[in-house]
Ligand SMILES: O=c1ccn([C@@H]2O[C@H](COP(=O)(O)OP(=O)(O)O[C@H]3O[C@H](CO)[C@@H](O)[C@H](O)[C@H]3O)[C@@H](O)[C@H]2O)c(=O)[nH]1
């Protein structure tokens with residue numbers, strides 16, 4: 002596991018003080034190296050008064066304060082705010098000046114650029130205003146323990162239903178998904194109080210059988226994690242670290258033996274996962290050959306000799322992807338009923354688990370029905386199906402969902418989220434607790450800005466100081482009631498009767514909603530008989546949520562490429578708040594696309610979804626009736642930012658003006674104009690520098706963000722805008738293309754995918770901008786050579802200023818230029834040589850053309 006910490010160190014300006022403590026905790030296999038502590042150097046306690054008051058009244062309602070909040074210290078916050086204000090004035094003066102001097106060689110371009118500048122100013126304000134008061138909130142796990150873990154060994158912790166979604170066993174490798182499941186089963190949370198649901202949108206027997214294997218391996222893995230308190234509890238990541246492995250358990254002498262045994266078992270488990278597909282094929286061939294009768298469809302068979310109701314290896318009617326029955330299988334029943342899985346005897350003999358709890362939480366496989374006649378609403382549809390199944394089975398008060406390419410990295414994560422939900426101040430009003438997304442497959446230099454630190458550690462902390470962070474799709478704990486579209490307590494009606502028109506026709510489900518409303522929790526889990534299984538399959542049928550409020554006012558929202566932002570928006574709009582959970586050790590970890598093409602596809606989906614949201618009834622200007630102003634502003638920013646790219650593209654192409662023989666100026670007086678531009682651009686970066694400080698990120702993180710915005714602005718964002726225009730005209734939504742998690746063959750190089758770029762049409766504008774800028778710089782050099790003796794000082798300085806702009810664009814596009822080089826980019830130094838060569842060649846061509854054609858054409 003390579004963390005970006007090394008890169009962070011290189012990029013940071015003065016070492017450890019800037020390194021995010023969250024980042025540091027991942028160094029060296031998760032050994033928490035104390036840096037500035039979770040609150041960091043620039044943060045001060047913000048809840049002293051509340052803590053004092055709570056202490057004085059002795060927590061009468063029995064609910065202690067379960068998280069701590071911090072605000073940015075005045076010494077940093079005041080200059081930060083002052084600079085934002087100063088820049089606002091600067092920008093207004095600049096506009097005033099431009100309008101007054103409406104003097105340009107190309108008037109249409111001048112008008113366009115003024116519009117562009119106004120848009121830049123406006124979108125900057127949308128982005129900046131909500132950041133005026135960032136708040137960091139850190140869970141107090143010790144207080145939670147004191148409050149919830151009773152001395153008799155029982156617990157007061159609330160129930161949690163954990164959802165994992167997968168869409169394909171090949172595109173989303175089974176091994177990742179099963180690691181995610183194992184990390185959940187091994188979390189530090191009372192086993193009888195949480196359950197894990199895997200949603201399989203492919204309906205593949207392979208995934209079901211893999212889950213059964215996983216349950217068996219868990220009987221070894223989970224006690225091992227508990228006994229030795231290891232982190233992380235996803236075996237693949239755990240074993241990836243070179244020794245010494247992290248453990249804080251009390252039996253160091255046994256640890257060596259145990260981990261050796263477990264590792265061997267894990268390797269066998271992996272081998273079994275790999276063999277599953279073959280096993281199923283052979284078994285099915287055997288059963289199919291026993292069946293007589295020509296033309297009978299070749300079914301896929303389960304181990305117990307029955308036909309698999311889902312998709313078949315050889316697709317046939319009602320058994321192919323997109324068309325199959327709904328399946329719900331309880332792989333592990335509630336631990337109070339015991340499960341009949343046990344360790345292999347010889348393994349058990351080698352391990353001493355006498356003092357360790359061997360129970361494993363409930364584990365359920367869900368594959369909702371698919372039918373070509375219905376829209377399945379992708380991930381949101383899958384999550385809603387899980388929401389209904391879990392309501393019948395465990396009906397936990399809280400839900401937490403993960404993409405299959407993420408896993409729990411800190412076994413305390415579930416407890417951490419609970420801290421916010423049970424806190425006596427905000428708890429009852431908190432609908433969801435979002436965690437930052439972290440990735441462990443990103444190249445050390447984070448070439449394509451995958452870590453997105455500016456967003457996760459800047460923007461989200463800022464929102465945390467308002468109504469709360471937006472929902473980001475994975476690693477987020479919800480209050481079930483909030484997902485059901487119920488108002489927060491202060492606005493809730495007294496009696497709510499769940500209606501079939503809203504929630505669908507399942508009576509047991511409607512009853513479960515009433516129970517959830519009263520927050521009763523049955524201690525006896527339901528008996529799983531045929532009738533119960535049939536009911537669970539009913540609530541995952543393709544037609545079940547049609548004509549109801551599912552996907553609109555209830556559950557995760559449909560008809561949009563980014564269900565996450567809109568779902569969060571809907572909940573915020575009802576007046577709920579959300580919290581951002583910052584932890585010393587990253588709570589969750591996942592996989593990011595490090596291949597440029599994949600990365601850009603992901604960005605098209607996000608930005609396309611944002612625009613779709615703008616043109617829906619969830620538009621932040623009209624929707625969300627209880628949103629505070631700044632939260633609204635921030636949602637507005639999230640929905641309109643892709644538009645900015647159109648103007649950026651225009652500016653990025655403007656260097657072609659170098660090719661015009663005459664001197665043309667977009668704005669006169671030119672020097673003054675450029676100075677103005679430099680000042681307001683520089684101010685953005687000074688503000689950014691202060692943000693880096695409070696967000697605890699590095700210059701590299703910041704810089705990658707800038708670069709990637711430029712690359713996106715010349716490719717993905719304009720594509721999304723184009724999609725949107727087409728969408729508005731034709732009413733066709735953006736296709737949810739599951740982000741590829743498969744890396745291309747080269748197993749020797751973990752980052753091989755970084756060098757594989759697939760050419761897709763959206764890259765054309767970026768290439769044009771790149772070529773135009775290389776050409777422009779070359780021509781500029783050529784012109785300088787030719788006109789050196791002729792140009793006045795003013796002309797020379799104009800040329801220099803113009804060039805500065807070109808070079809700036811080139812620097813921003815640098816990661817893209819590396820991507821174009823493919824494998825050559827393993828030695829980026831080549832580019833540093835190649836580019837000047839390209840400039841010189843263009844310059845030479847220009848000069849020779851000039852000499853050759855001087856008498857014919859006025860160059
Ligand atoms: O029909 C579908 C399509 C997707 N998924 C699942 O959705 C998740 C997210 O898909 P992925 O392709 O990994 O998307 P990313 O680009 O990595 O996702 C980011 O952006 C999405 C919004 O576009 C959020 O939903 C995700 O949580 C967030 O991690 C995965 O678990 C998929 O299995 C389904 O279950 N059914």
Ligand SMILES: [Mn+2]
Nearest residue numbers: 404406592740
């Ligand atoms: Mn993903």
